[in-house]
Amino acid sequence: LSLISEFRRAVTDNQLVLHYQPKAKLSDGAVEAIEALVRWHHPARGLLYPDVFVPLVEQTDLIDDLTRWVLRHALEDLATIGDPHLAVAVNISARNLSRHTFAADVKAAVRRAGIEPHRLVLELTETALLFDPTRAHDVFTDLTSYGIRVSIDDFGRGQTSLGYLSALPLSEIKIDRTFVRDMVTNAAHAAIVRSVVELGHNLGLIVVAEGVETAEVGDELRECGCDVAQGYWFARPMPLVDLRRWLAGSD
Numbered sequence: 001l002s003l004i005s006e007f008r009r010a011v012t013d014n015q016l017v018l019h020y021q022p023k024a025k026l027s028d029g030a031v032e033a034i035e036a037l038v039r040w041h042h043p044a045r046g047l048l049y050p051d052v053f054v055p056l057v058e059q060t061d062l063i064d065d066l067t068r069w070v071l072r073h074a075l076e077d078l079a080t081i082g083d084p085h086l087a088v089a090v091n092i093s094a095r096n097l098s099r100h101t102f103a104a105d106v107k108a109a110v111r112r113a114g115i116e117p118h119r120l121v122l123e124l125t126e127t128a129l130l131f132d133p134t135r136a137h138d139v140f141t142d143l144t145s146y147g148i149r150v151s152i153d154d155f156g157r158g159q160t161s162l163g164y165l166s167a168l169p170l171s172e173i174k175i176d177r178t179f180v181r182d183m184v185t186n187a188a189h190a191a192i193v194r195s196v197v198e199l200g201h202n203l204g205l206i207v208v209a210e211g212v213e214t215a216e217v218g219d220e221l222r223e224c225g226c227d228v229a230q231g232y233w234f235a236r237p238m239p240l241v242d243l244r245r246w247l248a249g250s251d
């Protein structure tokens with residue numbers, strides 16, 4: 001049986017599970033959001049990571065079922081954590097935006113969970129954004145007018161025009177980990193990170209660095225004025241039970 005034909009059951013039989021990775025302010029270490037990252041407990045193949053199945057699922061309308069499942073569970077989990085300042089970030093795919101009910105579905109999920117809309121951040125990669133820029137602009141305008149926030153993930157990998165970027169109703173950009181990881185030893189990457197921080201701030205956006213693996217990189221990012229960091233340096237993606245313990249210990 002192919003993986004994609006088995007995926008339908010994964011959603012209905014609750015074989016999916018969310019792990020959460022914190023995003024923390026570089027100024028004081030406060031956790032401002034958790035990113036939901038899906039895993040599949042496959043009955044025969046064991047724990048599957050999203051890079052194995054999300055690219056396949058994204059080629060079919062099953063991506064709408066996956067995103068709906070992730071949104072519902074991420075928002076419900078957030079509600080149980082009980083910290084009113086914490087947000088949850090959910091990854092969406094380009095194909096989700098082409099579904100005509102997408103914005104309405106997201107808003108309904110937020111309403112059902114009883115979460116304030118600004119506590120949901122949708123992450124879309126820069127390359128996915130370029131799949132249909134006009135559609136992305138329209139859907140994001142609808143979602144952000146409701147209060148939901150939008151983040152451009154893996155920024156620096158694509159080739160977004162600066163005019164288009166400035167016209168999007170964004171709240172955040174996430175600098176791609178390839179530039180962040182080695183910025184202490186790679187001067188060109190450090191220059192890119194500095195420039196993106198300045199660009200983001202000039203557009204009024206929060207700038208997040210992903211893939212922060214060491215304290216040295218964290219220090220350099222703070223010195224650059226980067227706002228938020230995410231990475232193995234302080235937390236790996238973890239199941240909800242572990243996240244609760246981690247959050248309690250990081251106060």
Ligand code: G
Binds near residue numbers: 036049050093
């Ligand atoms: O979880 P991991 O660290 O292995 O993530 C690998 C990739 O899978 C990342 O690019 C991440 O954005 C993507 N991903 C993880 N969870 C989801 C999800 O729920 N939906 C989508 N569309 N992509 C996801």
Ligand code: G
Binds near residue numbers: 021210
């Ligand atoms: O593309 P996206 O940003 O959604 O990817 C999230 C992925 O990044 C997850 O697979 C997560 O496990 C991985 N990740 C998170 N922190 C780090 C890190 O510090 N280093 C590396 N190499 N990967 C990370």
Ligand code: NA
Binds near residue numbers: 035091123153
């Ligand atoms: Na992401």
Ligand code: MN
Binds near residue numbers: 154174210
């Ligand atoms: Mn990313």
